[in-house]
Amino acid sequence: MDRVRGWRGWWPFGLLAVGLVVAGLAGLLVPHEPSGHWSGHVGSGLIAAGQLVALLVGGVLARRRLSPLLLLPLAAIAAGLILEVVGNLRVATSIWRTPYGDEEVARIGSSFAGFDAGHALAGQGDLLVVLGGIAFAVILGLTRRVGAGAAVAGVVLSVIPPPWILPGCGVVFLLACVLRPAARAVGSDPVPGPPGGSVRATGRP
Numbered sequence: 726m727d728r729v730r731g732w733r734g735w736w737p738f739g740l741l742a743v744g745l746v747v748a749g750l751a752g753l754l755v756p757h758e759p760s761g762h763w764s765g766h767v768g769s770g771l772i773a774a775g776q777l778v779a780l781l782v783g784g785v786l787a788r789r790r791l792s793p794l795l796l797l798p799l800a801a802i803a804a805g806l807i808l809e810v811v812g813n814l815r816v817a818t819s820i821w822r823t824p825y826g827d828e829e830v831a832r833i834g835s836s837f838a839g840f841d842a843g844h845a846l847a848g849q850g851d852l853l854v855v856l857g858g859i860a861f862a863v864i865l866g867l868t869r870r871v872g873a874g875a876a877v878a879g880v881v882l883s884v885i886p887p888p889w890i891l892p893g894c895g896v897v898f899l900l901a902c903v904l905r906p907a908a909r910a911v912g913s914d915p916v917p918g919p920p921g922g923s924v925r926a927t928g929r930p
Contacts, residue, residue: 737904740783740897747775756822762830763820766843769889770813773850776893777806783900790903792868798861802896805853809892812847815839851888858883858895865899875902 748771755767784791784799791799819839820830834840859880866876876899883895 734906737783737786737901738898740779740901740904741894743779743782744772744775744777744891744893744897747778748772751775759822759824761820761822761824762827762834763817763823763825766813766817766847769847770810770817772890773806773809773813773892776891776897777803777810779897780806780893780900783897783904787900787903790870792870794868795861795864795870798857798864799896801853801857802861802893805850805857805888806893808850808853809847809888810850812843812845812850815843815846817843819843847889851892854888854892855883858893861896862899865903871899871902875899 748768751771751774752768755771757764780799780803816839819837820834825833830840862876862879862883865871865879866873871879879895879899879902881895882898883893886894
């Protein structure tokens, strides 16, 4: 029974898989041939969209445990993810289904309408996601909503993996930490005693 309770305590970390699942399902609706620079941006946009879903789900579930101060970096991260989605899809549509690789696109990409603007927009989103993730981790650590180790891990995961590969990983991890119930040792609850706080020994004559 205690083992079952222990496993149940880890369910919030399923949030880490939400973004990948959403991106994978959405990717089934997008053509993949011919592959090229455009398809990479489609994948990045779908990952950002999936992470946005994970962020929203985690934020809603943890809303009663988050202070108003924490909502500011969360909003910044959400805005950054939206910029990543829009920027990446703008780049992808500008060179839609072309076989150009990274080297070719570096030479001729600027000639396509929306190519440079999309990259700039996605870059702004990357910056917001990273800075917002670090701020979220620092505030959680300072307010002791999570342990110091979790806060440090959140900062690291906000930078590694980089935001153009798996954005918002740190904040999703930290939301899972906030949602995870505190572990309680078996038998740690105090046994209530009689009123007055003392027990008088009795015995048989």
